[in-house]
Amino acid sequence: MSVRKSTCVVLAAVPQGVPGPEIFTVATEEVGDPGPGEALVQVSDLSLDPYLRTTLVGRHLDDPVVPIGGVIPGRAVGQVVASADPSLPAGSWVLGETGWREYALLPTTQLRPIAVPDGVPRSAALGALGMPGLTAYAAVQRHLRPVAGDTVVVGSATGGVGSVAGPLAKLAGARTVALVGDDAKAKTAVQTLGYDAAVVRTAPDWIEQLAAACPDRINGYLHMGDAQTLEVVMESLAVGARVSLCGLMDQTNGGPRTMLRAGAVMAARAVVHGMVVYDHFDLAAEQVEHVAGLLRTGQLHLHEDRYQGLASAPEAFARLMSGRNHGKVVVQVAALD
Incomplete structure (x- = not known):
């Protein structure tokens, strides 16, 4: 041996x-x-x-x-x-x-x-064609369900999940707004990933920026941020909004529990989903076929x-x-x- x-x-x-x-x-x-x-x-x-x-x-x-x-x-x-x-x-x-x-x-x-697909790196199986891609696909298809005219906000918008979720929501006809941590990510979100607007959540006036980017309030929100971000977005929901709780980064790092603003959910008559990707493996083959096609045609950037x-x-x-x-x-x- x-x-x-x-x-x-x-x-x-x-x-x-x-x-x-x-x-x-x-x-x-x-x-x-x-x-x-x-x-x-x-x-x-x-x-x-x-x-x-x-x-x-x-x-x-x-x-x-x-x-x-x-x-x-x-x-x-x-x-x-x-x-x-x-x-x-x-x-x-x-x-x-x-x-x-x-x-x-x-x-x-x-x-x-x-x-x-030809021309796509094998590493795509770890991202857009893998678990992050399935998370994004399931969140958009089953939780956010965007239609033309909706405004969809995506947290951690340039990460493994957000870089797939944003383009999927836009292809469904929604106006997409990226929440990011710095100016470089904001530029990437708009110029590379195709978001309609980007808000830097570390900017002093980011709440005002978010309101300006979402004049008709928020119809769909994919949360992958901290408690403060969730709190602000929940107060900006449109009636009938859909929220997918995908990641709690501050809690993941050992921070205090994230609390959901029940009054904001009630006022918006919103539906809030907890995202655990393992619940959506039945979508995996469909997701790979669909996202691979978008990568092949250049409609989605790896x-x-x-x-x-x-x-x-x-x-x-x-x-x-x-x-x-x-x-x-x-x-x-x-x-x-």
Whole structure:
């Protein structure tokens, strides 16, 4: 049996508040050959996602807490380099829960072969064609249900979910307004992602900017921000508004509970949905087909914030969790053909 050395990233300290790169450390582990029903995968592109912050302390659904010294969980695109399962031979491109590591030995039942349209990077399977894309698609189709003439506001509008949700709402005929954290993101939202307007929520007059951008109030809101943002938007809802609660970044980082303004919901006769993407896997095939078509025709832009090398993952994650990312965060672990 051969054994190879594989670089990985492990948890060094339990995070308090917004995590910094110092809570991680780079380590080395040994990986053996695949046994029956297993495959050895070399990671190409690793996805970094906000939900990982809650897995580190055991607060993400039923996922176990990550122990000190444990490899950080994570989803990646990779290539099978050795396989003991003829249904998934060496050379196959797959998506799987590899964790933050160079090589992962996994049961083939936990790996999904991937294919992307010509001209679209395989990393799209981690973003627009993956879980963030499905989150956006389900939120728009099932929760926000935009129609022509609606105004739809999207929080974290240039991130992995927002960069898909905004264009989908616009294609449905809505006026789309991006909520972002800085001027550079505002420019990207309008010029690259096609939002009709962008509001920088850190600006002193952002509440006035939001009102000006939404003169007929807000018909649909995809929330992926902090409690203050939610509070302001809820007071700006139009009658019959639909809200999808998708991400609570400040709470994810250990902040106080986010409270919903019941009076604002009542006044708007609004419907508020809780978004958990696992409830919408029945839409996955439809979402991939639809979004792949938009990527192929250029109606949707694959917006990624890319980092090079597994050692960059801790800093990339810290930037993501402090809102400094500019797109879906992807770490290129290895440049594979």
